[in-house]
Amino acid sequence: MLTGNYDKILEKIALASGIEKEEIERRVEAKRAKLSGLISKEGAAQIIAAELGISFDNEKLKIDELLPGMRKVNVVGKVVTLFPVREFNKNGRSGKVANMIIADETSNIKVVLWDTNHIELIEKGEVVEGTVVEIINAGMRDNELHLGSFSEFKKSEEILENVKSEIVAKEKNILNFKNLENVKTRAFIVQIFEPRFFNVCPECKKKVISEGEGFVCAEHGKVMPEKRALLNLVLDDGTETIRGVLFHESISSLGLTDLENVDSFIKQKEELLGKEMFFSGTIRKNKLFNNKEFIIDKAEEIDLDALIKELEENAN
Ligand SMILES: [Zn+2]
Structure with a gap:
Protein backbone atom coordinates (compact mmCIF):
# COMPACT_ATOMS: atom_id res chain seq x y z
CA MET A 1 0.00 0.00 0.00
CA LEU A 2 1.18 3.47 -0.77
CA THR A 3 -0.63 5.42 1.92
CA GLY A 4 -2.65 2.69 3.59
CA ASN A 5 -1.40 3.35 7.08
CA TYR A 6 -1.96 7.10 6.93
CA ASP A 7 -5.40 6.67 5.42
CA LYS A 8 -6.47 4.25 8.14
CA ILE A 9 -5.37 6.67 10.84
CA LEU A 10 -7.30 9.50 9.14
CA GLU A 11 -10.36 7.29 8.99
CA LYS A 12 -10.09 6.44 12.67
CA ILE A 13 -9.74 10.08 13.66
CA ALA A 14 -12.68 11.02 11.41
CA LEU A 15 -14.82 8.28 12.90
CA ALA A 16 -13.94 9.16 16.50
CA SER A 17 -14.16 12.94 16.13
CA GLY A 18 -16.89 13.40 13.55
CA ILE A 19 -14.61 15.78 11.66
CA GLU A 20 -14.36 15.23 7.91
CA LYS A 21 -11.30 13.47 6.55
CA GLU A 22 -10.37 16.41 4.31
CA GLU A 23 -10.40 18.77 7.28
CA ILE A 24 -8.21 16.42 9.33
CA GLU A 25 -5.82 16.15 6.41
CA ARG A 26 -5.68 19.94 6.23
CA ARG A 27 -4.81 20.08 9.93
CA VAL A 28 -2.14 17.42 9.43
CA GLU A 29 -0.53 19.46 6.67
CA ALA A 30 -0.70 22.60 8.81
CA LYS A 31 0.95 20.74 11.67
CA ARG A 32 3.69 19.46 9.41
CA ALA A 33 4.28 22.94 7.98
CA LYS A 34 4.55 24.30 11.51
CA LEU A 35 7.15 21.65 12.32
CA SER A 36 9.03 22.40 9.08
CA GLY A 37 8.21 18.98 7.64
CA LEU A 38 10.35 17.25 10.27
CA ILE A 39 7.52 14.88 11.09
CA SER A 40 5.86 12.26 8.93
CA LYS A 41 2.21 12.54 7.92
CA GLU A 42 1.43 9.60 10.22
CA GLY A 43 3.21 11.27 13.12
CA ALA A 44 1.41 14.56 12.55
CA ALA A 45 -1.93 12.71 12.39
CA GLN A 46 -1.14 11.14 15.74
CA ILE A 47 -0.55 14.58 17.26
CA ILE A 48 -3.85 15.82 15.82
CA ALA A 49 -5.56 12.76 17.32
CA ALA A 50 -4.03 13.49 20.74
CA GLU A 51 -5.12 17.13 20.48
CA LEU A 52 -8.67 15.95 19.78
CA GLY A 53 -8.51 13.65 22.79
CA ILE A 54 -8.57 10.52 20.66
CA SER A 55 -6.43 7.70 21.92
CA PHE A 56 -5.40 4.54 20.14
CA ASP A 57 -4.58 3.01 23.52
CA ASN A 58 -5.97 -0.45 24.25
CA GLU A 59 -7.34 -0.76 20.77
CA LYS A 60 -6.46 -3.88 18.83
CA LEU A 61 -4.40 -2.61 15.93
CA LYS A 62 -3.09 -4.05 12.70
CA ILE A 63 0.68 -4.05 12.42
CA ASP A 64 0.76 -1.38 9.70
CA GLU A 65 -1.11 0.95 12.05
CA LEU A 66 1.62 0.86 14.69
CA LEU A 67 3.57 4.09 15.00
CA PRO A 68 6.63 5.19 16.95
CA GLY A 69 5.64 6.52 20.35
CA MET A 70 2.45 4.48 20.75
CA ARG A 71 1.84 3.00 24.18
CA LYS A 72 -0.54 0.30 25.40
CA VAL A 73 -0.44 -1.44 22.07
CA ASN A 74 -2.53 -4.56 21.51
CA VAL A 75 -1.82 -6.66 18.46
CA VAL A 76 -2.04 -10.22 17.15
CA GLY A 77 0.59 -11.67 14.85
CA LYS A 78 2.19 -14.85 13.62
CA VAL A 79 5.81 -15.44 14.61
CA VAL A 80 7.61 -15.60 11.26
CA THR A 81 11.18 -15.36 12.55
CA LEU A 82 12.38 -16.29 16.01
CA PHE A 83 15.91 -15.30 16.99
CA PRO A 84 17.89 -17.19 19.65
CA VAL A 85 17.34 -15.89 23.19
CA ARG A 86 20.33 -13.78 24.20
CA GLU A 87 21.78 -13.13 27.63
CA PHE A 88 23.13 -9.69 28.34
CA ASN A 89 25.25 -8.12 31.01
CA LYS A 90 25.21 -4.37 30.82
CA ASN A 91 26.08 -1.77 33.45
CA GLY A 92 25.92 -4.37 36.21
CA ARG A 93 22.50 -5.57 35.10
CA SER A 94 22.10 -8.98 33.60
CA GLY A 95 19.14 -10.68 32.05
CA LYS A 96 17.73 -12.16 28.90
CA VAL A 97 16.22 -10.67 25.82
CA ALA A 98 14.33 -12.32 22.99
CA ASN A 99 13.71 -10.92 19.53
CA MET A 100 11.24 -12.05 16.92
CA ILE A 101 9.41 -10.82 13.87
CA ILE A 102 5.63 -11.14 13.91
CA ALA A 103 3.41 -10.60 10.90
CA ASP A 104 -0.25 -10.14 10.08
CA GLU A 105 -1.92 -9.58 6.73
CA THR A 106 -0.90 -5.91 6.68
CA SER A 107 2.77 -5.88 7.65
CA ASN A 108 5.40 -7.21 10.03
CA ILE A 109 7.35 -5.83 12.96
CA LYS A 110 10.23 -6.67 15.27
CA VAL A 111 9.10 -7.60 18.78
CA VAL A 112 11.46 -7.48 21.75
CA LEU A 113 10.71 -9.43 24.95
CA TRP A 114 12.41 -8.43 28.21
CA ASP A 115 10.29 -10.32 30.75
CA THR A 116 11.57 -13.75 31.86
CA ASN A 117 8.03 -15.19 31.97
CA HIS A 118 7.51 -14.26 28.32
CA ILE A 119 10.95 -15.51 27.31
CA GLU A 120 10.25 -18.81 29.07
CA LEU A 121 7.49 -19.56 26.55
CA ILE A 122 10.17 -19.55 23.85
CA GLU A 123 12.69 -21.51 25.90
CA LYS A 124 10.08 -24.20 26.61
CA GLY A 125 9.20 -24.38 22.93
CA GLU A 126 5.61 -23.27 23.48
CA VAL A 127 6.07 -20.34 21.14
CA VAL A 128 7.87 -21.33 17.95
CA GLU A 129 7.99 -20.01 14.40
CA GLY A 130 4.44 -20.27 13.07
CA THR A 131 2.76 -19.68 16.44
CA VAL A 132 0.14 -16.94 16.49
CA VAL A 133 0.66 -14.73 19.53
CA GLU A 134 -1.42 -12.07 21.21
CA ILE A 135 0.38 -9.07 22.66
CA ILE A 136 -1.32 -6.76 25.13
CA ASN A 137 -0.04 -3.51 26.59
CA ALA A 138 3.25 -3.25 24.71
CA GLY A 139 5.02 -0.04 23.76
CA MET A 140 6.57 1.19 20.53
CA ARG A 141 10.25 2.16 20.70
CA ASP A 142 11.14 3.65 17.35
CA ASN A 143 9.94 1.00 14.94
CA GLU A 144 10.04 -1.92 17.38
CA LEU A 145 7.41 -3.27 19.74
CA HIS A 146 8.79 -3.78 23.26
CA LEU A 147 7.20 -5.85 26.03
CA GLY A 148 7.96 -5.37 29.70
CA SER A 149 6.62 -7.00 32.83
CA PHE A 150 3.34 -5.08 32.53
CA SER A 151 2.76 -6.51 29.07
CA GLU A 152 1.01 -9.75 28.23
CA PHE A 153 2.39 -12.24 25.75
CA LYS A 154 0.40 -15.38 25.02
CA LYS A 155 -0.61 -17.86 22.37
CA SER A 156 -3.67 -16.87 20.38
CA GLU A 157 -6.39 -19.07 18.92
CA GLU A 158 -6.65 -16.77 15.93
CA ILE A 159 -5.74 -18.24 12.57
CA LEU A 160 -3.67 -15.94 10.41
CA GLU A 161 -3.15 -16.87 6.80
CA ASN A 162 -1.37 -14.94 4.07
CA VAL A 163 0.72 -12.94 6.49
CA LYS A 164 3.07 -10.36 5.05
CA SER A 165 6.44 -11.73 6.01
CA GLU A 166 8.70 -9.96 3.52
CA ILE A 167 10.34 -6.77 4.72
CA VAL A 168 7.91 -3.93 4.27
CA ALA A 169 9.57 -0.79 3.07
ZN1 LIG B 1 34.88 -17.63 1.67
Missing part, protein backbone atom coordinates in the same frame (compact mmCIF):
# COMPACT_ATOMS: atom_id res chain seq x y z
CA LYS A 170 8.06 2.49 4.17
CA GLU A 171 7.30 4.85 1.35
CA LYS A 172 9.10 8.10 2.07
CA ASN A 173 10.59 11.19 0.55
CA ILE A 174 14.38 11.22 0.37
CA LEU A 175 14.43 14.19 2.74
CA ASN A 176 12.91 12.00 5.48
CA PHE A 177 15.23 9.00 5.07
CA LYS A 178 16.69 7.85 8.40
CA ASN A 179 19.67 5.62 9.08
CA LEU A 180 18.94 1.84 8.95
CA GLU A 181 15.40 2.29 7.68
CA ASN A 182 13.89 0.12 4.97
CA VAL A 183 12.40 2.55 2.53
CA LYS A 184 10.74 2.80 -0.82
CA THR A 185 10.75 5.97 -2.83
CA ARG A 186 9.77 7.24 -6.24
CA ALA A 187 12.64 9.23 -7.71
CA PHE A 188 14.46 10.29 -10.85
CA ILE A 189 17.88 8.94 -11.78
CA VAL A 190 19.99 12.05 -12.26
CA GLN A 191 23.46 10.55 -12.44
CA ILE A 192 25.01 7.12 -13.04
CA PHE A 193 28.67 6.43 -12.38
CA GLU A 194 30.96 3.88 -14.03
CA PRO A 195 30.40 0.39 -12.62
CA ARG A 196 33.15 -1.05 -10.46
CA PHE A 197 34.12 -4.69 -10.24
CA PHE A 198 35.57 -6.79 -7.45
CA ASN A 199 36.15 -10.46 -6.65
CA VAL A 200 34.35 -12.49 -4.02
CA CYS A 201 34.63 -15.98 -2.60
CA PRO A 202 32.13 -18.36 -4.31
CA GLU A 203 31.29 -19.91 -0.92
CA CYS A 204 30.74 -17.00 1.46
CA LYS A 205 30.51 -14.09 -1.04
CA LYS A 206 33.03 -12.08 0.94
CA LYS A 207 35.79 -10.11 -0.70
CA VAL A 208 38.90 -12.07 -1.62
CA ILE A 209 42.43 -10.73 -1.86
CA SER A 210 44.75 -11.53 -4.72
CA GLU A 211 47.77 -13.51 -3.70
CA GLY A 212 50.36 -14.46 -6.28
CA GLU A 213 48.52 -16.04 -9.19
CA GLY A 214 45.25 -16.70 -7.39
CA PHE A 215 42.81 -15.38 -4.84
CA VAL A 216 42.43 -16.11 -1.15
CA CYS A 217 39.36 -15.96 1.11
CA ALA A 218 40.07 -15.37 4.79
CA GLU A 219 37.81 -18.29 5.65
CA HIS A 220 37.95 -20.63 2.66
CA GLY A 221 41.56 -20.27 1.57
CA LYS A 222 42.49 -20.46 -2.11
CA VAL A 223 39.37 -20.05 -4.26
CA MET A 224 38.27 -19.39 -7.82
CA PRO A 225 36.66 -15.99 -7.31
CA GLU A 226 33.38 -14.75 -8.69
CA LYS A 227 33.37 -11.33 -10.28
CA ARG A 228 30.80 -8.95 -8.79
CA ALA A 229 29.70 -5.50 -9.82
CA LEU A 230 28.84 -2.37 -7.90
CA LEU A 231 27.07 0.65 -9.31
CA ASN A 232 26.66 4.11 -7.83
CA LEU A 233 23.99 6.53 -8.94
CA VAL A 234 22.28 9.68 -7.72
CA LEU A 235 18.53 9.91 -7.15
CA ASP A 236 16.39 13.00 -6.83
CA ASP A 237 12.72 13.08 -5.83
CA GLY A 238 12.31 16.82 -5.60
CA THR A 239 12.84 16.94 -1.84
CA GLU A 240 16.50 15.94 -1.75
CA THR A 241 19.15 13.98 -3.61
CA ILE A 242 20.88 10.84 -2.36
CA ARG A 243 23.63 8.56 -3.57
CA GLY A 244 22.38 5.07 -4.26
CA VAL A 245 24.46 1.89 -4.34
CA LEU A 246 23.45 -1.24 -6.20
CA PHE A 247 25.21 -4.58 -5.96
CA HIS A 248 25.31 -7.33 -8.54
CA GLU A 249 21.76 -8.79 -8.82
CA SER A 250 20.06 -5.51 -8.00
CA ILE A 251 21.75 -3.82 -10.95
CA SER A 252 19.77 -5.87 -13.45
CA SER A 253 16.51 -4.57 -11.93
CA LEU A 254 17.53 -1.20 -13.37
CA GLY A 255 17.59 -2.70 -16.82
CA LEU A 256 21.37 -2.66 -17.12
CA THR A 257 22.35 -5.95 -18.66
CA ASP A 258 25.92 -5.96 -19.89
CA LEU A 259 28.05 -3.82 -17.60
CA GLU A 260 31.37 -4.98 -18.97
CA ASN A 261 30.54 -3.94 -22.51
CA VAL A 262 31.36 -0.22 -22.49
CA ASP A 263 29.30 0.65 -25.58
CA SER A 264 26.14 -1.07 -24.37
CA PHE A 265 26.60 0.39 -20.88
CA ILE A 266 26.82 3.95 -22.25
CA LYS A 267 23.75 3.38 -24.40
CA GLN A 268 21.68 1.91 -21.54
CA LYS A 269 22.89 4.62 -19.18
CA GLU A 270 21.69 7.34 -21.56
CA GLU A 271 18.24 5.74 -21.57
CA LEU A 272 18.14 5.59 -17.78
CA LEU A 273 19.17 9.18 -17.05
CA GLY A 274 16.10 11.24 -16.18
CA LYS A 275 13.94 8.15 -15.77
CA GLU A 276 11.59 7.95 -12.79
CA MET A 277 11.32 4.62 -10.99
CA PHE A 278 10.49 3.10 -7.59
CA PHE A 279 13.53 2.21 -5.51
CA SER A 280 13.52 0.09 -2.36
CA GLY A 281 16.34 -0.73 0.02
CA THR A 282 18.06 0.26 3.22
CA ILE A 283 19.56 3.53 4.40
CA ARG A 284 23.11 3.30 5.72
CA LYS A 285 25.39 5.94 7.04
CA ASN A 286 28.60 6.18 5.06
CA LYS A 287 31.15 6.64 7.83
CA LEU A 288 33.84 7.85 5.47
CA PHE A 289 31.86 10.78 4.11
CA ASN A 290 29.46 11.08 7.04
CA ASN A 291 26.43 11.12 4.79
CA LYS A 292 23.50 8.87 4.07
CA GLU A 293 23.59 6.22 1.38
CA PHE A 294 20.74 4.26 -0.13
CA ILE A 295 21.62 0.56 -0.54
CA ILE A 296 19.13 -0.29 -3.27
CA ASP A 297 17.79 -3.85 -3.39
CA LYS A 298 15.36 -3.31 -6.19
CA ALA A 299 14.42 -0.79 -8.83
CA GLU A 300 10.91 -1.11 -10.27
CA GLU A 301 9.09 0.38 -13.19
CA ILE A 302 6.28 2.70 -12.22
CA ASP A 303 3.06 0.91 -13.08
CA LEU A 304 0.66 3.77 -13.75
CA ASP A 305 -2.35 1.50 -14.12
CA ALA A 306 -1.74 0.01 -10.68
CA LEU A 307 -1.23 3.46 -9.17
CA ILE A 308 -4.51 4.73 -10.57
CA LYS A 309 -6.31 1.62 -9.33
CA GLU A 310 -4.87 2.15 -5.86
CA LEU A 311 -5.91 5.81 -5.82
CA GLU A 312 -9.43 4.80 -6.83
CA GLU A 313 -9.58 2.19 -4.09
CA ASN A 314 -8.42 4.71 -1.52
CA ALA A 315 -11.02 7.19 -2.68
CA ASN A 316 -13.84 4.73 -2.06
Whole structure:
Protein backbone atom coordinates (compact mmCIF):
# COMPACT_ATOMS: atom_id res chain seq x y z
CA MET A 1 0.00 0.00 0.00
CA LEU A 2 1.18 3.47 -0.77
CA THR A 3 -0.63 5.42 1.92
CA GLY A 4 -2.65 2.69 3.59
CA ASN A 5 -1.40 3.35 7.08
CA TYR A 6 -1.96 7.10 6.93
CA ASP A 7 -5.40 6.67 5.42
CA LYS A 8 -6.47 4.25 8.14
CA ILE A 9 -5.37 6.67 10.84
CA LEU A 10 -7.30 9.50 9.14
CA GLU A 11 -10.36 7.29 8.99
CA LYS A 12 -10.09 6.44 12.67
CA ILE A 13 -9.74 10.08 13.66
CA ALA A 14 -12.68 11.02 11.41
CA LEU A 15 -14.82 8.28 12.90
CA ALA A 16 -13.94 9.16 16.50
CA SER A 17 -14.16 12.94 16.13
CA GLY A 18 -16.89 13.40 13.55
CA ILE A 19 -14.61 15.78 11.66
CA GLU A 20 -14.36 15.23 7.91
CA LYS A 21 -11.30 13.47 6.55
CA GLU A 22 -10.37 16.41 4.31
CA GLU A 23 -10.40 18.77 7.28
CA ILE A 24 -8.21 16.42 9.33
CA GLU A 25 -5.82 16.15 6.41
CA ARG A 26 -5.68 19.94 6.23
CA ARG A 27 -4.81 20.08 9.93
CA VAL A 28 -2.14 17.42 9.43
CA GLU A 29 -0.53 19.46 6.67
CA ALA A 30 -0.70 22.60 8.81
CA LYS A 31 0.95 20.74 11.67
CA ARG A 32 3.69 19.46 9.41
CA ALA A 33 4.28 22.94 7.98
CA LYS A 34 4.55 24.30 11.51
CA LEU A 35 7.15 21.65 12.32
CA SER A 36 9.03 22.40 9.08
CA GLY A 37 8.21 18.98 7.64
CA LEU A 38 10.35 17.25 10.27
CA ILE A 39 7.52 14.88 11.09
CA SER A 40 5.86 12.26 8.93
CA LYS A 41 2.21 12.54 7.92
CA GLU A 42 1.43 9.60 10.22
CA GLY A 43 3.21 11.27 13.12
CA ALA A 44 1.41 14.56 12.55
CA ALA A 45 -1.93 12.71 12.39
CA GLN A 46 -1.14 11.14 15.74
CA ILE A 47 -0.55 14.58 17.26
CA ILE A 48 -3.85 15.82 15.82
CA ALA A 49 -5.56 12.76 17.32
CA ALA A 50 -4.03 13.49 20.74
CA GLU A 51 -5.12 17.13 20.48
CA LEU A 52 -8.67 15.95 19.78
CA GLY A 53 -8.51 13.65 22.79
CA ILE A 54 -8.57 10.52 20.66
CA SER A 55 -6.43 7.70 21.92
CA PHE A 56 -5.40 4.54 20.14
CA ASP A 57 -4.58 3.01 23.52
CA ASN A 58 -5.97 -0.45 24.25
CA GLU A 59 -7.34 -0.76 20.77
CA LYS A 60 -6.46 -3.88 18.83
CA LEU A 61 -4.40 -2.61 15.93
CA LYS A 62 -3.09 -4.05 12.70
CA ILE A 63 0.68 -4.05 12.42
CA ASP A 64 0.76 -1.38 9.70
CA GLU A 65 -1.11 0.95 12.05
CA LEU A 66 1.62 0.86 14.69
CA LEU A 67 3.57 4.09 15.00
CA PRO A 68 6.63 5.19 16.95
CA GLY A 69 5.64 6.52 20.35
CA MET A 70 2.45 4.48 20.75
CA ARG A 71 1.84 3.00 24.18
CA LYS A 72 -0.54 0.30 25.40
CA VAL A 73 -0.44 -1.44 22.07
CA ASN A 74 -2.53 -4.56 21.51
CA VAL A 75 -1.82 -6.66 18.46
CA VAL A 76 -2.04 -10.22 17.15
CA GLY A 77 0.59 -11.67 14.85
CA LYS A 78 2.19 -14.85 13.62
CA VAL A 79 5.81 -15.44 14.61
CA VAL A 80 7.61 -15.60 11.26
CA THR A 81 11.18 -15.36 12.55
CA LEU A 82 12.38 -16.29 16.01
CA PHE A 83 15.91 -15.30 16.99
CA PRO A 84 17.89 -17.19 19.65
CA VAL A 85 17.34 -15.89 23.19
CA ARG A 86 20.33 -13.78 24.20
CA GLU A 87 21.78 -13.13 27.63
CA PHE A 88 23.13 -9.69 28.34
CA ASN A 89 25.25 -8.12 31.01
CA LYS A 90 25.21 -4.37 30.82
CA ASN A 91 26.08 -1.77 33.45
CA GLY A 92 25.92 -4.37 36.21
CA ARG A 93 22.50 -5.57 35.10
CA SER A 94 22.10 -8.98 33.60
CA GLY A 95 19.14 -10.68 32.05
CA LYS A 96 17.73 -12.16 28.90
CA VAL A 97 16.22 -10.67 25.82
CA ALA A 98 14.33 -12.32 22.99
CA ASN A 99 13.71 -10.92 19.53
CA MET A 100 11.24 -12.05 16.92
CA ILE A 101 9.41 -10.82 13.87
CA ILE A 102 5.63 -11.14 13.91
CA ALA A 103 3.41 -10.60 10.90
CA ASP A 104 -0.25 -10.14 10.08
CA GLU A 105 -1.92 -9.58 6.73
CA THR A 106 -0.90 -5.91 6.68
CA SER A 107 2.77 -5.88 7.65
CA ASN A 108 5.40 -7.21 10.03
CA ILE A 109 7.35 -5.83 12.96
CA LYS A 110 10.23 -6.67 15.27
CA VAL A 111 9.10 -7.60 18.78
CA VAL A 112 11.46 -7.48 21.75
CA LEU A 113 10.71 -9.43 24.95
CA TRP A 114 12.41 -8.43 28.21
CA ASP A 115 10.29 -10.32 30.75
CA THR A 116 11.57 -13.75 31.86
CA ASN A 117 8.03 -15.19 31.97
CA HIS A 118 7.51 -14.26 28.32
CA ILE A 119 10.95 -15.51 27.31
CA GLU A 120 10.25 -18.81 29.07
CA LEU A 121 7.49 -19.56 26.55
CA ILE A 122 10.17 -19.55 23.85
CA GLU A 123 12.69 -21.51 25.90
CA LYS A 124 10.08 -24.20 26.61
CA GLY A 125 9.20 -24.38 22.93
CA GLU A 126 5.61 -23.27 23.48
CA VAL A 127 6.07 -20.34 21.14
CA VAL A 128 7.87 -21.33 17.95
CA GLU A 129 7.99 -20.01 14.40
CA GLY A 130 4.44 -20.27 13.07
CA THR A 131 2.76 -19.68 16.44
CA VAL A 132 0.14 -16.94 16.49
CA VAL A 133 0.66 -14.73 19.53
CA GLU A 134 -1.42 -12.07 21.21
CA ILE A 135 0.38 -9.07 22.66
CA ILE A 136 -1.32 -6.76 25.13
CA ASN A 137 -0.04 -3.51 26.59
CA ALA A 138 3.25 -3.25 24.71
CA GLY A 139 5.02 -0.04 23.76
CA MET A 140 6.57 1.19 20.53
CA ARG A 141 10.25 2.16 20.70
CA ASP A 142 11.14 3.65 17.35
CA ASN A 143 9.94 1.00 14.94
CA GLU A 144 10.04 -1.92 17.38
CA LEU A 145 7.41 -3.27 19.74
CA HIS A 146 8.79 -3.78 23.26
CA LEU A 147 7.20 -5.85 26.03
CA GLY A 148 7.96 -5.37 29.70
CA SER A 149 6.62 -7.00 32.83
CA PHE A 150 3.34 -5.08 32.53
CA SER A 151 2.76 -6.51 29.07
CA GLU A 152 1.01 -9.75 28.23
CA PHE A 153 2.39 -12.24 25.75
CA LYS A 154 0.40 -15.38 25.02
CA LYS A 155 -0.61 -17.86 22.37
CA SER A 156 -3.67 -16.87 20.38
CA GLU A 157 -6.39 -19.07 18.92
CA GLU A 158 -6.65 -16.77 15.93
CA ILE A 159 -5.74 -18.24 12.57
CA LEU A 160 -3.67 -15.94 10.41
CA GLU A 161 -3.15 -16.87 6.80
CA ASN A 162 -1.37 -14.94 4.07
CA VAL A 163 0.72 -12.94 6.49
CA LYS A 164 3.07 -10.36 5.05
CA SER A 165 6.44 -11.73 6.01
CA GLU A 166 8.70 -9.96 3.52
CA ILE A 167 10.34 -6.77 4.72
CA VAL A 168 7.91 -3.93 4.27
CA ALA A 169 9.57 -0.79 3.07
CA LYS A 170 8.06 2.49 4.17
CA GLU A 171 7.30 4.85 1.35
CA LYS A 172 9.10 8.10 2.07
CA ASN A 173 10.59 11.19 0.55
CA ILE A 174 14.38 11.22 0.37
CA LEU A 175 14.43 14.19 2.74
CA ASN A 176 12.91 12.00 5.48
CA PHE A 177 15.23 9.00 5.07
CA LYS A 178 16.69 7.85 8.40
CA ASN A 179 19.67 5.62 9.08
CA LEU A 180 18.94 1.84 8.95
CA GLU A 181 15.40 2.29 7.68
CA ASN A 182 13.89 0.12 4.97
CA VAL A 183 12.40 2.55 2.53
CA LYS A 184 10.74 2.80 -0.82
CA THR A 185 10.75 5.97 -2.83
CA ARG A 186 9.77 7.24 -6.24
CA ALA A 187 12.64 9.23 -7.71
CA PHE A 188 14.46 10.29 -10.85
CA ILE A 189 17.88 8.94 -11.78
CA VAL A 190 19.99 12.05 -12.26
CA GLN A 191 23.46 10.55 -12.44
CA ILE A 192 25.01 7.12 -13.04
CA PHE A 193 28.67 6.43 -12.38
CA GLU A 194 30.96 3.88 -14.03
CA PRO A 195 30.40 0.39 -12.62
CA ARG A 196 33.15 -1.05 -10.46
CA PHE A 197 34.12 -4.69 -10.24
CA PHE A 198 35.57 -6.79 -7.45
CA ASN A 199 36.15 -10.46 -6.65
CA VAL A 200 34.35 -12.49 -4.02
CA CYS A 201 34.63 -15.98 -2.60
CA PRO A 202 32.13 -18.36 -4.31
CA GLU A 203 31.29 -19.91 -0.92
CA CYS A 204 30.74 -17.00 1.46
CA LYS A 205 30.51 -14.09 -1.04
CA LYS A 206 33.03 -12.08 0.94
CA LYS A 207 35.79 -10.11 -0.70
CA VAL A 208 38.90 -12.07 -1.62
CA ILE A 209 42.43 -10.73 -1.86
CA SER A 210 44.75 -11.53 -4.72
CA GLU A 211 47.77 -13.51 -3.70
CA GLY A 212 50.36 -14.46 -6.28
CA GLU A 213 48.52 -16.04 -9.19
CA GLY A 214 45.25 -16.70 -7.39
CA PHE A 215 42.81 -15.38 -4.84
CA VAL A 216 42.43 -16.11 -1.15
CA CYS A 217 39.36 -15.96 1.11
CA ALA A 218 40.07 -15.37 4.79
CA GLU A 219 37.81 -18.29 5.65
CA HIS A 220 37.95 -20.63 2.66
CA GLY A 221 41.56 -20.27 1.57
CA LYS A 222 42.49 -20.46 -2.11
CA VAL A 223 39.37 -20.05 -4.26
CA MET A 224 38.27 -19.39 -7.82
CA PRO A 225 36.66 -15.99 -7.31
CA GLU A 226 33.38 -14.75 -8.69
CA LYS A 227 33.37 -11.33 -10.28
CA ARG A 228 30.80 -8.95 -8.79
CA ALA A 229 29.70 -5.50 -9.82
CA LEU A 230 28.84 -2.37 -7.90
CA LEU A 231 27.07 0.65 -9.31
CA ASN A 232 26.66 4.11 -7.83
CA LEU A 233 23.99 6.53 -8.94
CA VAL A 234 22.28 9.68 -7.72
CA LEU A 235 18.53 9.91 -7.15
CA ASP A 236 16.39 13.00 -6.83
CA ASP A 237 12.72 13.08 -5.83
CA GLY A 238 12.31 16.82 -5.60
CA THR A 239 12.84 16.94 -1.84
CA GLU A 240 16.50 15.94 -1.75
CA THR A 241 19.15 13.98 -3.61
CA ILE A 242 20.88 10.84 -2.36
CA ARG A 243 23.63 8.56 -3.57
CA GLY A 244 22.38 5.07 -4.26
CA VAL A 245 24.46 1.89 -4.34
CA LEU A 246 23.45 -1.24 -6.20
CA PHE A 247 25.21 -4.58 -5.96
CA HIS A 248 25.31 -7.33 -8.54
CA GLU A 249 21.76 -8.79 -8.82
CA SER A 250 20.06 -5.51 -8.00
CA ILE A 251 21.75 -3.82 -10.95
CA SER A 252 19.77 -5.87 -13.45
CA SER A 253 16.51 -4.57 -11.93
CA LEU A 254 17.53 -1.20 -13.37
CA GLY A 255 17.59 -2.70 -16.82
CA LEU A 256 21.37 -2.66 -17.12
CA THR A 257 22.35 -5.95 -18.66
CA ASP A 258 25.92 -5.96 -19.89
CA LEU A 259 28.05 -3.82 -17.60
CA GLU A 260 31.37 -4.98 -18.97
CA ASN A 261 30.54 -3.94 -22.51
CA VAL A 262 31.36 -0.22 -22.49
CA ASP A 263 29.30 0.65 -25.58
CA SER A 264 26.14 -1.07 -24.37
CA PHE A 265 26.60 0.39 -20.88
CA ILE A 266 26.82 3.95 -22.25
CA LYS A 267 23.75 3.38 -24.40
CA GLN A 268 21.68 1.91 -21.54
CA LYS A 269 22.89 4.62 -19.18
CA GLU A 270 21.69 7.34 -21.56
CA GLU A 271 18.24 5.74 -21.57
CA LEU A 272 18.14 5.59 -17.78
CA LEU A 273 19.17 9.18 -17.05
CA GLY A 274 16.10 11.24 -16.18
CA LYS A 275 13.94 8.15 -15.77
CA GLU A 276 11.59 7.95 -12.79
CA MET A 277 11.32 4.62 -10.99
CA PHE A 278 10.49 3.10 -7.59
CA PHE A 279 13.53 2.21 -5.51
CA SER A 280 13.52 0.09 -2.36
CA GLY A 281 16.34 -0.73 0.02
CA THR A 282 18.06 0.26 3.22
CA ILE A 283 19.56 3.53 4.40
CA ARG A 284 23.11 3.30 5.72
CA LYS A 285 25.39 5.94 7.04
CA ASN A 286 28.60 6.18 5.06
CA LYS A 287 31.15 6.64 7.83
CA LEU A 288 33.84 7.85 5.47
CA PHE A 289 31.86 10.78 4.11
CA ASN A 290 29.46 11.08 7.04
CA ASN A 291 26.43 11.12 4.79
CA LYS A 292 23.50 8.87 4.07
CA GLU A 293 23.59 6.22 1.38
CA PHE A 294 20.74 4.26 -0.13
CA ILE A 295 21.62 0.56 -0.54
CA ILE A 296 19.13 -0.29 -3.27
CA ASP A 297 17.79 -3.85 -3.39
CA LYS A 298 15.36 -3.31 -6.19
CA ALA A 299 14.42 -0.79 -8.83
CA GLU A 300 10.91 -1.11 -10.27
CA GLU A 301 9.09 0.38 -13.19
CA ILE A 302 6.28 2.70 -12.22
CA ASP A 303 3.06 0.91 -13.08
CA LEU A 304 0.66 3.77 -13.75
CA ASP A 305 -2.35 1.50 -14.12
CA ALA A 306 -1.74 0.01 -10.68
CA LEU A 307 -1.23 3.46 -9.17
CA ILE A 308 -4.51 4.73 -10.57
CA LYS A 309 -6.31 1.62 -9.33
CA GLU A 310 -4.87 2.15 -5.86
CA LEU A 311 -5.91 5.81 -5.82
CA GLU A 312 -9.43 4.80 -6.83
CA GLU A 313 -9.58 2.19 -4.09
CA ASN A 314 -8.42 4.71 -1.52
CA ALA A 315 -11.02 7.19 -2.68
CA ASN A 316 -13.84 4.73 -2.06
ZN1 LIG B 1 34.88 -17.63 1.67
